[in-house]
C-alpha cells in the first residue's frame with residue numbers, strides 16, 4: 001500500500017489514522033461476527049451495539065444533557081437548511097439568521113420558503129472577513145429561532161462564543177466545520193447540526209442534537225422523513241440509516257475521547273493553527289484574509305502576491321505531498337483545512353514549504 005500524504009481538503013477531509021485502520025478490519029469482519037460493517041442489518045445485534053455506542057460516546061464527549069436527543073440523519077448539512085425551518089418555523093412566524101458566508105445564506109434562503117426571515121447581522125459588506133460584533137447584531141422581537149454558522153468553512157472565520165440571543169429564542173447552529181473541535185456548552189442551544197465530512201466521518205450522514213421540547217412543536221404537515229420527531233421516536237432507525245457513516249462517526253468519537261476529550265482536542269487545534277497563523281503574520285509574501293479576532297482554527301485562508309504564484313504554489317505543494325490547498329472556487333487563493341484529524345506535522349510541513357516557496361519566488 002502506498003504512502004499517505006497530508007490532506008488539507010475542506011471536506012470530505014482527513015480522518016484519524018487509527019479510525020481508518022480499525023475500519024479496514026471491521027469492513028471485513030465486525031467484532032468477530034464473520035460479517036463486515038457494510039453488510040450487517042441495521043436492526044441486528046452487531047449494528048445496535050455500533051449505534052448505541054456512537055450515541056453514548058457522543059454524549060460523553062460533549063457532556064450532552066439528558067433532555068437532548070442525538071440523531072444520525074441523512075442528506076448532509078444542506079438538508080438541515082430545509083428541515084430546520086420545515087419543522088420549527090410556522091408559516092407566519094419569523095426566524096433570525098446571521099449571515100457570515102455562503103452556507104449561512106443558503107440556510108436563510110431555504111427558510112424563506114417556509115416563513116419570514118430576518119437577517120440579524122451580516123459580514124457581507126466586508127466580504128465575510130469577520131464575525132459580526134455583538135453591537136452589529138439586531139434580532140427581531142420574538143424569533144421562532146436564531147440560526148448561525150459557528151465556523152465559516154469558505155472564508156475561514158469562526159465565532160469565539162455563541163451570540164447572545166433574545167430570551168426564549170432557541171439558538172440553532174450549523175456546526176458542520178467545527179463540531180467537536182473545542183468544548184461546547186450544548187445547554188445554550190435548541191438544535192445543533194453538522195454534516196460529518198469535516199470533523200466526524202464520511203459525507204451524507206449528519207449529526208443532529210436537538211432539545212426535546214422542540215420535538216413537541218414539530219409541524220405535522222411535512223413529509224415523514226423530514227420530521228425530527230419521527231427520527232427521535234425511532235432512534236434514527238425509521239428507515240435504513242447510513243450504517244457505515246454512523247460507524248465511522250462512532251469511531252471518531254472514541255478517538256476524540258482517547259485524545260483526552262474536547263479540551264485536549266481544542267488545545268491541539270490551537271497549537272496547529274498557531275503554527276500557520278504565526279508564519280502568516282510575519283510574512284510579506286503570504287497574507288491571511290480573515291480579521292485576526294475572527295480567524296478560524298479549522299480553515300485557514302490566505303493569498304499569495306498574484307494569482308499566477310498562487311497556482312504555482314498549489315501545484316508545487318501537491319507535488320511535495322501537501323494536497324487540497326486550493327481555496328473555494330468562489331473566493332480563490334489558498335485554504336488549509338486543519339480539522340481535528342490533521343496532525344501537527346502537517347502544519348509544520350506546510351509552513352516549511354511556504355518558507356521555501358517564499359524564498360524561491362520573492
Ligand SMILES: *Cc1c(COP(=O)(O)O)cnc(C)c1O
Pocket residue numbers: 011075076077078079103149151152153174175176177195196198203204
Ligand atoms: C460543508 C458545509 C455544509 C454543506 O454540507 P453538505 O453535507 O454538503 O450538505 C454546510 N454548512 C457548512 C458550515 C459546511 O462547512
